[in-house]
Amino acid sequence: MDEDIPQLTTGVCEQIATSTGPQDPVWSTSPIMQVVQARAIETNGQTRWRIVISDGVHVLQAMVVTQLNTLFENGHAGKGSIVSVQRFAINTIQGRRIVIILGLEILVKEVEKIGNPTPRTLDAAGATHKPLSTAGSSGPRTAHSKPSRPTLPIEGLSPYSNNWTIKARVTQKSEIRNWSNQRGEGKLFSVTFMDETAEIRGTGFNLAVDQLYDKLEEGKVYYISKARVNLAKKKFNNVANDYELALEKNTEVEECTDQTDVPEIKYNFVKLDDLINKPKESTCDVIAVVSEVGDIGSISTKTNRTTSKRELTLVDRTNSSIRLTLWGKQAETYEDKHDNPVIAFKGVRIGEFQGRSLSMISSSMMTINPDIPDAHVLRGWYDSVGATENFTAYSGSGAGGGATFNRAQVRTIEDIKANLQIPEKAEMFSCRGTVLHIRGENPAYPACPNQSCKKKVIDTGDGWHCEKCEKTWEKPEYRYIISMAVSDYTGQAWLQGFHDVGLAVFNMSADDLMEIRNNDAAKYTAILSKSSYSTFNFACRAKLDTYQEQSRVRYGISKILPLNYKEEAAYLRDIIKEHWPN
Template sequence: MVANLSQGGCKQLHSAGPDDVDIFEATYTLQVLSVKSVANNTTTGQDRFRIIVSDGINFVQAMLATQLNSLVAEESIKKHTILSITKMTCNFVQDKRLLIILSLHVVEQSDVKVGDPQPLDAPKAAAASSTTPTASTSLRPAQSSAAQSKPAPQRAAPSAAATNQAQAHGSIYPIEGLSPYQNNWTIKARVTQKSDLKTYSNQRGEGNLFNVTLMDDTGEIRATAFNAVALELYDKLVEGKVYYISKARVNFAKKQFSHLSNEYELGFEKSTMIEECLDLTNAPTIKYNFVPLDQLETIAKDATCDVIAIVKEATETNEIYSKASSRNITKRELTLVDQSQFQVRMTLWGKQAENFSSKDQVIAFRNVKVGDFGGRSLSFFSSSSMSINPSTDEAFELRGWYDSAGKEQEFKAYASSGGGGAGGGGPAFKREEIKSIMDIKAEGSSTSGDKAQYFSARATLLFVKHENMWYPACKGENCNKKVAEAGGEWSCESCQKKWPSPEYRYIMSLACADHSEQAWLQGFNDVGEVIFDHRTATDLHQMKEDEGENKFQAFVQEHSCETYNFTLRAKLDEYNGQSRVRYGISKIMPIDYKEEMKYMRDQLLGDWGQTAV
């Protein structure tokens, strides 16, 4: 049963003036509509969480005090949680009231949203009575009289046209508050990414489409326009600019086309209103979560991340032929470096590759895809964006480091260990950290939650489970989803394409052992191609069809009894209501005897070999 909310509570919290109280204590029962991590507090290094809370009638934004962060980490506070808030304070940032929750307790967890809450018009704070706090002071209950007497920073007043525009649009909805059940809303959002105008073809004919990523202070959402609407709006939306947007359709997100966490997306229609924002005083700014280049191994393969780096080198463009699209695609490779003294390859495609000319510049890359070719690599794809020489502290620091010392440094490069590895993400194989299967099982048994443990191992392949060793996959570029046969064609529900035949991909279950114990290991397409000498699952499927089951099984058996180096991933899984630890293959590498001998030689000549027995 959902607890009764304090109706009118959001309005009361939002109506108090800045001089009424610094810390006020009262009990309000409110529901959480969203929880969002924001940029780290640079003073304390702690995460901050912005939440939207509702009383069933209205909703407002608030920040959690950092001492409440553990409630988010342990998921006591999440979407639809009912809270009893007992102590709060407030700050005014850029003439906006920001509530800060200091004390609360969780009433209950709910799966539904209470009521149909609407946003409140935020009362403007008097400029003379407030200053803009920094992250390190935002939780202080009171300021000294000297600090309060300081005049507020002077800002250029918005033009009359900008003021009239803001008044005309009235209440602004946060992106996190959008849902298909609301019609009358306006968002104020920055375009952080805009795709090319693309053509498509299906059973209903040909058309055009493009998509944009929109961002405000509460989150991001993807928006797509088709056909005549796409042609009308494409030149109107400019990457980096801020717009008022209304009368778009809110749909459930198609996750196969977007990496964003938002469960909804926008569809632009003929009635959609888009107007460039004239007053950028309170405009949302692009937020990054930069990953140093030496930490890319902690990011899973095919995940996205943000990096900021110097472009040390850039190749000339070249063209490669794409079987999936049956056309040539332009490609350019960049070498990125940063203060971690690592370098990594970034691949640009299409127009981004053709138009790039920013060697030796600082570039902030957003939402780039992490690959594991050659250890670790990055790829710029449709929803990625870049900002050249951004005005951020990270960019200025990186520029100073590179000009003063970085140009002359040697950089470490990612590389596959052991020669010719294959598989998913995870750390590189490390010979000095090889563990026995018995030890891996003992340590892996302590795995909990969604967190995986990684191990380096060496084991011999004893048996390949040859039943259901592959699945029919879509031939679409970067799709690989399972397809179903119907009427002589193979259809993909994910990308809505049809093919005369599928591409088969491996799903491997392997019995492997070392001197201590045996384990069943799970692997995917790259693992199968390593084991079967680069023969694809399509090749083996055809062999089985043409030469029969016996010949196929004999071929599989011939490729057992080989020893490999592995990077293994231990992760807790649930099957038939029971929890168990599954061991997946992140990397598999045939034994490179030259590398093994070199490692043994180094051990003998090092401290270990020279220590007297």
């Protein structure tokens, strides 16, 4: 054999086939094997790679975890590759026991098939092990020392797994919830576990709640065993795993002080100004500074239960702000004593209330002042300059919110009306136009002065009553809600805008405009006329609207920007240079 080709670990297929579980020595070694076949298959809507691995004597069927897909998709590994199997598990798929490859190191990309190996299936029960032969191998032998307690990776769990123990971090724990149906009443809670291979949701009922709820704390690592593995009920479970755990009264939970090989919580942060481009009802991770904390309130649910709520105003370095709602115990226990903390939120839901809003859900998690680089950068920015910045809030149908005006993709009104494809969800576009006419009948509405509310208030004669806050105010705070005809050289369209749009168009507060409207009709008409014939850049969204069984497209303004002629000229200059560089 070529001196540069590592020698295969002879006999390891037999060792794996007869293994009785993670306590066997073979589970803590990194045998060197050859991939003799590799092909992609679709399973449950995911691409998985099925491979056949050889030790030169036997071959075994194996599946590769999705985290390793890129090795095969990018051509780094494939048929003929020599690999070091870093970690593996044994699972049952479609009635057959199969090896699940959890970690691989590529030693040689491709060589001719070594030996003449024969198929070996996994035994249903363990047998006497043969010693491993690795003499002459130049590859690695052991990726990890033998763990102090044998564990199975979460990726390896299935309903056919027996006598397993997982070592995982708790990333989320819900409140205890009560339920009632025809079969009786009870209580439950859910918890999300994560290790380096996957996440899985666990749910405990009744006695399991009493025995386990107080033992499990977010952020800590535990050994978990003697739970039942079931198929995941996707209606109640949004964790990316086909299985879930049923925590029972005999389920064992033991805190683990050795937190090696268990990853920290992973985030995929979205900047606040990019939320307008994310689908409604989707979930995302955000990190931001809390600039304001609202008072605690309560609402009645559809089941006539009352739950607490509290709104936080979040800001980040994009100079955008957004409201996030806490519910239940989190709303009640959140205390405004952190002095504008940085909070990392995982899995919060994106809503469309007044443009964009965020909300904690049962699977969401928040970490106050996390020790991660993104948090340290935000802390430094806010303490140095952020605290004095003016932030653009998501309001109305996104007016003035985080949508981006793209000068390079400006479309004409004629093109928008003729060619814009309107899906069920809003379609975003950028345009430039001149205001020709503003409807002056009702340019603003009386709003609740509570900064976290803004709902319309009712004149009762004794004051202005807010049904949401259940308060009566001496006077309202007016907020813009305007409709205006905007034109370019190709056509005209009616655009709707909210408070920030009105501020940009009229250059005065809605309170001042309404006072003029109510007391000086001539001056009000002059203001409407003066505010027309100004040109703006718009970031808009088009959405189908149905009224009295008639469907039409409505155009809402997400952001309005007065023309900056220096920027416009520089953009035109760059276009000229691009086409005529000399």
